[in-house]
Amino acid sequence: GAGVSQSPSxxxxxxxxxxxxxxxxxxxxxxxxxxxxSLGQGxxxxxxxxxxxxxxKSGLPSDRFSAERTGGSVSTLTIQRTQQEDSAVYLCAxxxxxxxxxxxxxxxxxxxxx
Amino acid sequence: SQELEQSPQSLIVQxxxxxxxxxxxxxxxxxxxxxxxxxxxxxxxxxxLQKGGEEKxxxxxxxxxxxxxxxxxxxxxxxxxxxxxxxxxxxxxSGGSNYKLTFGKGxxxxxxx
Numbered sequence: 001g002a003g004v005s006q007s008p009s010x011x012x013x014x015x016x017x018x019x020x021x022x023x024x025x026x027x028x029x030x031x032x033x034x035x036x037x038s039l040g041q042g043x044x045x046x047x048x049x050x051x052x053x054x055x056x057k058s059g060l061p062s063d064r065f066s067a068e069r070t071g072g073s074v075s076t077l078t079i080q081r082t083q084q085e086d087s088a089v090y091l092c093a094x095x096x097x098x099x100x101x102x103x104x105x106x107x108x109x110x111x112x113x114x
Numbered sequence: 115s116q117e118l119e120q121s122p123q124s125l126i127v128q129x130x131x132x133x134x135x136x137x138x139x140x141x142x143x144x145x146x147x148x149x150x151x152x153x154x155x156x157x158x159x160x161x162x163l164q165k166g167g168e169e170k171x172x173x174x175x176x177x178x179x180x181x182x183x184x185x186x187x188x189x190x191x192x193x194x195x196x197x198x199x200x201x202x203x204x205x206x207x208s209g210g211s212n213y214k215l216t217f218g219k220g221x222x223x224x225x226x227x
Contacts, residue, residue: 031213050213091157100145102159103215104159105157110154
C-alpha cells in the first residue's frame with residue numbers, strides 16, 4: 001500500500017520567507033509526527049497529533065513554527081520568516097494509535113534557506 | 115532526558131563480513147526501535163524490541179536488547195552492498211509511548227563489494 005507521502009521533496013527559499021511542508025499519512029494511521037533531521041543534531045521531535053486530541057507541540061523550536069492537521073489526515077508544517085538555521089530535512093511519520101506501534105516515515109522535505 | 119549513544123559512528127566492511135552496531139542508553143529502555151536510512155530517503159523500520167533479553171531476526175539482521183534494558187545491538191551476518199546505509203536506534207521516553215522518540219545519531223555503514 002501507499003506509504004507516507006511528503007511534498008515538496010526539496011525546497012529552497014530565501015531567508016525571511018514563509019514555507020509550507022505537506023504530509024499525507026498512511027490511510028488508517030491516526031497518529032502523525034513531525035521530526036527534523038540536521039547535521040550534527042540527529043533527529044529531533046517537533047510535534048505529534050493523535051486523532052482529535054490536542055497536539056503535543058513541545059518540540060517546536062520557536063513560535064515561527066506551527067503545524068495543523070485537517071480532517072485527521074493531511075498535515076501541514078509552516079515555518080514563518082525562515083532563518084538559515086531552519087535548513088534541515090523535515091520528516092513526517094505516521095502510526096497506528098497503539099502506544100508501541102512503529103512509526104512509518106516519509107522521504108522527507110529537504111529545506112534549504114539561503 | 116534520555117540519550118542514546120551509537121557505536122561505531124561509521125563502519126566500512128568487506129562484502130560477506132559480519133558486523134555489529136551498538137546502541138547504549140543513559141536510562142532504562144522502555145522499548146527500542148531500529149531503523150535504516152538511505153541518503154535522501156526516509157527511515158525504514160527494521161525491528162522493535164521491548165523485553166529484556168529479547169532477540170528478533172529478519173533475514174540476515176538480528177537485534178537484541180540486553181537483560182538490563184540499557185543496551186541494544188544490531189548484528190548483520192554476511193553483509194551485502196544492499197545493507198549499506200545509516201542505522202538509527204530510537205527509544206520512547208519513560209512509559210514506553212512511541213511518540214517523542216529519542217534517536218541516536220546513527221551509524222553509517224559502507225559495504226564494499
